[in-house]
Amino acid sequence: MTTEQLDASRVEAFGGRLLEILNHAGLAFQLSVGHRTGLFDTMAGLQPSTSEQVAQAAGLDERYVREWLGALTVGEIVYYEPAAQTYHLPAEHAAMVTRAAGPDNLAGLAPYMALVGQVEDQVIEAFEKGGGVPYSSYPKFQELQRAETAAIFDATLVDRTLPLVPGLVEKLETGIDVADFGTGGGHAINVMAKAFPNSRFVGFDISDEGLDFARGEAREWGLENARFEARDIAAFVGEEPRFDLITTFDVIHDLARPAEVLDGIHDTLKPGGTYFCADMAASSNLEDNLEHPLAPLLYTFSIFYCMTTSLAQGGAGLGTMWGEQKAIQMLGDAGFKDVAVERVEADIINSYYICHK
Numbered sequence: 353m354t355t356e357q358l359d360a361s362r363v364e365a366f367g368g369r370l371l372e373i374l375n376h377a378g379l380a381f382q383l384s385v386g387h388r389t390g391l392f393d394t395m396a397g398l399q400p401s402t403s404e405q406v407a408q409a410a411g412l413d414e415r416y417v418r419e420w421l422g423a424l425t426v427g428e429i430v431y432y433e434p435a436a437q438t439y440h441l442p443a444e445h446a447a448m449v450t451r452a453a454g455p456d457n458l459a460g461l462a463p464y465m466a467l468v469g470q471v472e473d474q475v476i477e478a479f480e481k482g483g484g485v486p487y488s489s490y491p492k493f494q495e496l497q498r499a500e501t502a503a504i505f506d507a508t509l510v511d512r513t514l515p516l517v518p519g520l521v522e523k524l525e526t527g528i529d530v531a532d533f534g535t536g537g538g539h540a541i542n543v544m545a546k547a548f549p550n551s552r553f554v555g556f557d558i559s560d561e562g563l564d565f566a567r568g569e570a571r572e573w574g575l576e577n578a579r580f581e582a583r584d585i586a587a588f589v590g591e592e593p594r595f596d597l598i599t600t601f602d603v604i605h606d607l608a609r610p611a612e613v614l615d616g617i618h619d620t621l622k623p624g625g626t627y628f629c630a631d632m633a634a635s636s637n638l639e640d641n642l643e644h645p646l647a648p649l650l651y652t653f654s655i656f657y658c659m660t661t662s663l664a665q666g667g668a669g670l671g672t673m674w675g676e677q678k679a680i681q682m683l684g685d686a687g688f689k690d691v692a693v694e695r696v697e698a699d700i701i702n703s704y705y706i707c708h709k
């Protein structure tokens with residue numbers, strides 16, 4: 353195709369789109385800085401303020417804060433008043449970028465950008481040679497994941513998520529045996545154990561860092577009905593049924609051996625038990641994901657974390673966007689009947705699969 357044949361207006365429009373992408377990628381790092389330094393939390397409590405006042409209130413270096421405020425002003429996140437040289441984070445924006453916003457704090461997702469960016473060289477090598485990037489290349493993953501999902505568990509798990517399963521809350525109140533596979537920092541188990549003292553809870557993971565944190569939190573909260581075990585969750589196949597409820601939160605698509613894990617969950621559930629699986633809300637068909645509000649980010653996390661860590665172990669590499677159709681097929685293959693898929697309002701990340709043995 354010669355230059356003359358190109359539709360110049362489409363070329364120009366695409367160039368504009370690329371500039372927008374690059375600008376927004378830069379702003380994602382500024383969101384991360386604002387979240388990690390506490391600058392958003394500080395600014396939410398301030399009237400329009402100079403960079404000196406913001407820096408002082410946050411206990412940070414003024415020169416860096418001023419440059420950050422410049423980025424956020426041109427990024428339309430804070431408002432700038434040139435005459436007074438003051439900056440302001442409007443309440444409507446604070447409602448989406450502060451810790452007080454709980455699960456609505458989208459700035460809490462931004463640190464994942466820097467985390468996955470650190471492995472770009474290894475990802476490029478995997479594009480060339482196959483294989484993947486191992487968990488050990490993400491030393492800060494557990495800490496970040498814990499902070500991010502804890503806000504969601506605190507706000508939704510007991511009041512909105514578990515009630516999706518008819519009759520489950522009543523059983524938890526009476527007293528049942530519950531296991532969380534791939535528990536990470538164990539916050540889901542601790543939150544449930546605190547809310548339902550008559551039930552018994554165990555969390556399984558291979559991450560010592562996650563398990564240490566989980567046990568520390570359980571101790572701190574004085575929980576006697578929560579414990580944590582270092583176990584490969586792909587190794588439960590054939591074990592005796594002993595749990596009334598098994599949960600996985602954002603785990604299955606990451607795994608090297610997801611089919612074995614689902615088989616083990618099925619085997620260790622008591623007859624009549626429930627498997628409650630939270631995983632990425634998406635379609636298995638690419639064409640259905642065009643309007644998905646987080647699709648570009650989730651495909652990125654897939655290449656830079658979820659899929660590549662699975663492939664690094666010679667695993668299935670399902671990918672973050674494996675989608676509902678594939679999930680339902682695999683749950684059926686593991687022997688689950690009547691799989692229902694539920695969504696929680698305002699949760700754009702997860703689908704909840706309610707599966708019965």
Ligand SMILES: C[S@@+](CC[C@H](N)C(=O)[O-])C[C@H]1O[C@@H](n2cnc3c(N)ncnc32)[C@H](O)[C@@H]1O
Nearest residue numbers: 501534535536557558559583584585601602603
């Ligand atoms: C994305 S994290 C989710 C953690 C936690 N459920 C949450 O929502 O915060 C996935 C977890 O699965 C764990 N995991 C991956 N493969 C595993 C395996 N074979 N056995 C046990 N845990 C595993 C990882 O260590 C990690 O903690």
